[in-house]
Amino acid sequence: MASTYDHPGEQAAQDxxxxxAIRDTPLSVDEVFAAVGDDAAGGIALFVGTVRNHDGxxxxxxxxxxxxxxxxxxxxxxAEKVTAEFPVRALAAVHRVGDLVVGDLAVVxxxxxPHRGEAxxxxxxxxxDLKHEVPIWKHQKFSDGTEEWVGAC
Numbered sequence: 001m002a003s004t005y006d007h008p009g010e011q012a013a014q015d016x017x018x019x020x021a022i023r024d025t026p027l028s029v030d031e032v033f034a035a036v037g038d039d040a041a042g043g044i045a046l047f048v049g050t051v052r053n054h055d056g057x058x059x060x061x062x063x064x065x066x067x068x069x070x071x072x073x074x075x076x077x078x079a080e081k082v083t084a085e086f087p088v089r090a091l092a093a094v095h096r097v098g099d100l101v102v103g104d105l106a107v108v109x110x111x112x113x114p115h116r117g118e119a120x121x122x123x124x125x126x127x128x129d130l131k132h133e134v135p136i137w138k139h140q141k142f143s144d145g146t147e148e149w150v151g152a153c
Contacts, residue, residue: 016083016088016089016090016091017076017079017080017083017091017092018035018036018090018091018092019031019032019035019092019093019094020072020075020076020079020092020093020094021072021093021094021095022067022071022072022075022094022095022096022097022136023094023095023096023097024096024097024098025096026096026104026105027094027096027105027106027107027108028108029046029048029105029108031094032046032092032093032094032108032109032110033046033110035090035092035110036089036090036091036092036110036111036112037090037112038089038090038112040089040114041089041090041112041113041114041119042113042114042115042116043112043113043114043115043116043117043118043119043120044110044111044112044119045110045111045112045113045116045119045120045122045123045124046108046109046110046123047107047108047109047110047123047124047126047127048105048107048108049105049106049107049108049127050103050104050105050106051063051100051101051102051103051104051106052102053102055140055142058142058143058144058146059142059143059144060102060140060141060142060143061101061102061141061142061143062099062100062101062102062140062141063099063100063138063139063140063141064097064098064099064100064138064139065095065096065097065098065100065106065136065137065138065139066097066136066137066139067095067097067134067135067136067137068135068136070135071095071134071135071136074133074134074135075093075095075130075134077133078126078129078130078133078134079091079093079126081129082111082122082125082126082129085122085125086111086113086118086121086122086125087113087114087118088111088112088113088118088122089112089113089114090110090111090112091109091110091111091112091122091126092108092109092110092111093107093108093109093110093126093130094107094108094109095107095130095134095136097136107127107130109123109126109127109130110123111123111126137149137150137151138150
């Protein structure tokens, strides 16, 4: 019986991690999308996290992200886990730090795989694991003058 992945293009790429970064400058969806382009990919899933104007019933004015010095290394560990679990052709993730306002891009991640289902699943795993495992903290400032720190991402 033939395997699910008969064509070499369906196998994971040799070095699928194309872009990982933490930046204090505005993020580009186009840059992340371009980083995951691959002729053997039939599906690209992209997630963009933005600063919203509310959280927990309170109006958010601004927020800031900060990170531990090991954050990029932890991003790589998470990315390697995703590429080991899925037939990823290419993967990219960029997170913003510093002061942001409502509407700013906070994180952009993308994954390309041979098929769309794998791309969706891998992208979901990537953003969920980045959120839970990478030491990036959010400091929210609310319209009523209160503020709070939120765990990773």
